Amino acid sequence: xKAVPEGHSYPLTGRVAITGVGAVxxxxxSVREILLGLTSGKSGIKEISDFDxxxxxxxxxxxxxxxxxxTDVNPQLARSMGKHLSLLLSPTEQALGSAGIGPxxxxxxxxxxxxxxxxVDYHVEDLLPAVVKSLDPSGNLDYDRFFxxxxxxxxxxxxxxMLNNVAFCQASIHFGLRxxxxxxxxxxxxxxxxxxxxxxxxEEGKAKVALAGGVSEQVSEFSxxxxxxKGLIPPPGEGPxxxxxxxxCGAMLVLEPFSAAQERGADILALVGGFGFSCQRDEKGVFxxxxxxxxxxxxxxxxxxxxxxxxxxxxxxxxxxxxLKAVRGIFGTDMESPAMVVTSRALxxxxxxxxxxxxxxxxxFEEKTDLAALPGDLLCLPVQRGKRGGGSGIRRVLxxxxxxEGRCASMIIETGPGKNR
Amino acid sequence: MQQKEKRVVVTGYGMITPIGKDSRQTFExxxxxxSGISLLSSFETEGLPCRxxxxxxxxxxxxxxxxxxxxxxxxxxxxLKLMISAVSEAAESAGLDSIQNRNRIGVSLxxxxxxxxxxxxxLLHRYGGAGVWDVSGLTKTGVYSFFNFFRRKPDVxxxxxxxxxxxxxxxxTIVSACAAGSQAIGEALGIIREGRADAMIAGGSESxxxxxxxxxxxxxxxxxxxxxxxxxxxxxxxRKRNGFxxxxxxxxxxxxxxxxxLERKAPIFAEVLGYGSSADAFxxxxxxxxxxxxxFAMQRAIADxxxxxxxxxxxxxxGTSTLQNDQIETLAINRVLGERAKDVPVSSNKSMMxxxxxxxxxxxxxLTIMGMNNGIVLPTINxxxxxxxxxxxxxxxxxxxxxxxxxxxxxxxxxxQNACLCFGKFRQ
Numbered sequence: 001x002k003a004v005p006e007g008h009s010y011p012l013t014g015r016v017a018i019t020g021v022g023a024v025x026x027x028x029x030s031v032r033e034i035l036l037g038l039t040s041g042k043s044g045i046k047e048i049s050d051f052d053x054x055x056x057x058x059x060x061x062x063x064x065x066x067x068x069x070x071t072d073v074n075p076q077l078a079r080s081m082g083k084h085l086s087l088l089l090s091p092t093e094q095a096l097g098s099a100g101i102g103p104x105x106x107x108x109x110x111x112x113x114x115x116x117x118x119x120v121d122y123h124v125e126d127l128l129p130a131v132v133k134s135l136d137p138s139g140n141l142d143y144d145r146f147f148x149x150x151x152x153x154x155x156x157x158x159x160x161x162m163l164n165n166v167a168f169c170q171a172s173i174h175f176g177l178r179x180x181x182x183x184x185x186x187x188x189x190x191x192x193x194x195x196x197x198x199x200x201x202x203e204e205g206k207a208k209v210a211l212a213g214g215v216s217e218q219v220s221e222f223s224x225x226x227x228x229x230k231g232l233i234p235p236p237g238e239g240p241x242x243x244x245x246x247x248x249c250g251a252m253l254v255l256e257p258f259s260a261a262q263e264r265g266a267d268i269l270a271l272v273g274g275f276g277f278s279c280q281r282d283e284k285g286v287f288x289x290x291x292x293x294x295x296x297x298x299x300x301x302x303x304x305x306x307x308x309x310x311x312x313x314x315x316x317x318x319x320x321x322x323x324l325k326a327v328r329g330i331f332g333t334d335m336e337s338p339a340m341v342v343t344s345r346a347l348x349x350x351x352x353x354x355x356x357x358x359x360x361x362x363x364x365f366e367e368k369t370d371l372a373a374l375p376g377d378l379l380c381l382p383v384q385r386g387k388r389g390g391g392s393g394i395r396r397v398l399x400x401x402x403x404x405e406g407r408c409a410s411m412i413i414e415t416g417p418g419k420n421r
Numbered sequence: 422m423q424q425k426e427k428r429v430v431v432t433g434y435g436m437i438t439p440i441g442k443d444s445r446q447t448f449e450x451x452x453x454x455x456s457g458i459s460l461l462s463s464f465e466t467e468g469l470p471c472r473x474x475x476x477x478x479x480x481x482x483x484x485x486x487x488x489x490x491x492x493x494x495x496x497x498x499x500x501l502k503l504m505i506s507a508v509s510e511a512a513e514s515a516g517l518d519s520i521q522n523r524n525r526i527g528v529s530l531x532x533x534x535x536x537x538x539x540x541x542x543x544l545l546h547r548y549g550g551a552g553v554w555d556v557s558g559l560t561k562t563g564v565y566s567f568f569n570f571f572r573r574k575p576d577v578x579x580x581x582x583x584x585x586x587x588x589x590x591x592x593x594t595i596v597s598a599c600a601a602g603s604q605a606i607g608e609a610l611g612i613i614r615e616g617r618a619d620a621m622i623a624g625g626s627e628s629x630x631x632x633x634x635x636x637x638x639x640x641x642x643x644x645x646x647x648x649x650x651x652x653x654x655x656x657x658x659x660r661k662r663n664g665f666x667x668x669x670x671x672x673x674x675x676x677x678x679x680x681x682x683l684e685r686k687a688p689i690f691a692e693v694l695g696y697g698s699s700a701d702a703f704x705x706x707x708x709x710x711x712x713x714x715x716x717f718a719m720q721r722a723i724a725d726x727x728x729x730x731x732x733x734x735x736x737x738x739x740g741t742s743t744l745q746n747d748q749i750e751t752l753a754i755n756r757v758l759g760e761r762a763k764d765v766p767v768s769s770n771k772s773m774m775x776x777x778x779x780x781x782x783x784x785x786x787x788l789t790i791m792g793m794n795n796g797i798v799l800p801t802i803n804x805x806x807x808x809x810x811x812x813x814x815x816x817x818x819x820x821x822x823x824x825x826x827x828x829x830x831x832x833x834x835x836x837x838q839n840a841c842l843c844f845g846k847f848r849q
Contacts, residue, residue, distance in 0.1 A: 055557025141543045148468040159637035165597050169836030172700040180698045185575050185596045193593045200611050221556040228560045229567035279583040279592035405580035
């Protein structure tokens with residue numbers, strides 16, 4: 001195990017606590033359900049049933065029946081936001097509930113909200129009539145017909161489906177969140193950016209409580225096509241080894257200054273330890289490079305003031321080789337190394353929601369949790385049999401969020417006394 | 422509360438707008454009240470109720486071929502090209518190349534990616550007969566380039582900027598509609614204060630002047646449809662305003678911790694004193710009728726700067742030229758400044774440039790800084806018919822000489838996200 005790396009130190013001046021969690025994904029509609037599903041060897045990856053996906057020949061980890069949250073949102077707007085809305089509303093409601101926060105607990109202006117929002121896509125049916133009406137007899141688009149006539153068939157609110165801050169704003173409306181806010185997009189690093197910014201506004205005293213979370217992409221024809229053309233998911237007939245499967249997820253954390261949370265009697269589920277960020281693509285131009293991932297992890301360790309040996313578990317973003325090399329370079333590969341868990345093997349690639357869900361799962365590991373007993377798919381050989389996996393307690397968890405455009409982020413959380421209540 | 426030990430300064434700025442290929446030209450034209458709004462030529466507008474916009478002259482865009490960056494060309498959206506121009510200017514003025522530790526430089530960009538083109542729709546919606554549309558076919562045939570998707574992803578531009586300008590620190594994309602450019606600057610400010618970076622490239626970019634981008638706003642009737650000439654269409658705070666004018670452009674600042682800037686003897690153009698954001702939490706399509714969100718963002722920015730409302734000497738308004746925004750922003754400014762409201766000049770750069778959406782906050786931040794350093798308040802042109810509900814000093818039609826040292830810049834986004842930046846003339 002290697003020593004603390006050199007680096008800039010920017011210690012948190014006060015501690016920020018996680019007091020609430022909420023999540024929805026293919027394995028369940030709460031963190032508890034999801035954790036139970038994972039530890040019992042279930043996988044959320046199944047045949048796609050929401051739409052005709054025969055031509056794609058792939059599977060996905062979809063949220064089949066997202067829990068509905070009663071809102072008075074205009075149905076047309078709700079349609080524009082699609083599954084993004086329910087993937088955001090339900091975890092937020094859960095997180096606020098688990099933190100014991102209801103209307104009147106805080107002044108809405110003191111409630112910040114930060115989220116990483118996955119890519120959104122327009123609805124085919126919003127634009128299709130314009131194309132249909134403009135086809136010439138041979139089936140090609142007649143531009144002379146499209147511009148003056150066909151385009152009138154375009155659904156006026158179609159652009160809302162392409163704005164990934166709209167569902168975020170609707171959540172602000174629904175929960176009355178009027179404080180500091182920001183939306184990052186669209187990959188795993190965006191979820192961690194959201195947490196980092198929430199911590200900062202709490203540290204600066206600009207909010208008394210802040211929600212921070214993420215939402216994945218909705219699995220659709222577009223998201224699959226995008227992932228396939230990028231080479232993230234394999235073509236039909238090829239095995240999925242070391243390739244991604246798309247997954248749907250929404251996850252949310254409630255953050256508060258530690259002292260204030262204690263004062264109001266909130267359960268302290270975890271403390272936020274530190275962050276690190278970097279941006280550098282690998283030679284193939286697809287993933288963050290090993291150097292970038294390593295830099296982000298080292299920054300997070302320095303930020304948290306921790307030696308690598310103090311990390312008990314690592315929630316890997318994926319089984320990408322750059323990430324694995326970086327992690328092994330810092331934490332080693334011996335039996336003393338932290339256990340490594342990769343939930344995307346069972347839950348799919350959840351983009352901006354991934355690290356938030358991983359953080360929620362990481363802080364839910366209990367003292368007696370034996371990570372070595374997790375299904376083999378979720379553990380990264382050969383280190384899962386290390387001492388950390390054998391019931392010696394999981395206190396500090398490193399969570400990675402890796403982008404497909406070179407960006408990467410890491411954060412460290414430390415479980416708190418209230419997590420098992 | 423954490424002490425804001427690190428002062429953050431602006432060491433570079435750049436922009437490309439409908440009225441200028443760079444900051445200097447944009448500022449000079451704005452000072453002279455030149456409008457950049459014209460009949461659109463970038464796509465067919467016949468039959469549309471709005472046919473105008475603020476187009477950027479392509480001659481101001483980077484020549485990728487000449488710079489040996491042909492590889493970038495195929496995956497570059499127009500928005501990215503605009504942003505590269507703005508960042509090039511900002512980086513050069515800041516001497517960004519001279520900074521050795523590139524791991525401590527980040528990129529914060531407000532950007533939404535490119536709209537699908539009409540051709541994209543045809544390719545994506547391959548007709549399979551009998552009303553069946555074979556979207557999955559696009560991955561089989563190879564006729565649809567991944568780069569079409571690539572250009573739509575909002576984070577691609579940020580990553581390419583990070584690569585081109587060799588910035589290996591924190592890099593992220595913010596998507597908050599018209600507030601994105603300001604939020605990008607505000608988040609960069611926080612990251613430097615916190616010590617996560619020594620310098621940040623921060624800004625926003627927008628290119629919606631294509632058929633699919635434009636027609637959405639036409640259909641929801643957000644754009645100005647009644648104008649005697651294109652140049653007269655954008656008229657913030659004027660009684661005859663009737664919608665905004667869509668424009669394209671990009672703006673960038675280089676933010677840096679004061680210590681870092683002084684150590685490397687960088688030029689210092691202004692100090693970023695404060696930033697505030699808020700959510701209306703009212704309706705997706707409407708602004709809070711009392712301007713609560715706007716009020717809160719401005720108050721937060723002033724408090725973050727350690728100032729009071731009485732210190733504010735100029736406000737660069739969001740001022741879109743829509744009925745709703747201009748009236749409510751006026752109400753909000755009255756609420757924040759109180760009795761002083763009518764004595765503080767308020768102007769809208771959008772009267773000359775139109776609304777550059779995600780770029781607006783960054784461009785207007787740059788112009789606010791230039792105005793402070795030149796002792797000039799830029800005008801609100803086309804202010805011909807006073808609106809009794811808009812009762813502030815909008816610096817009508819002509820720029821004004823006025824030494825001022827502290828200014829706010831407002832940006833309010835569709836959906837209800839609000840941002841306000843507070844800039845100060847640099848004082849040691």
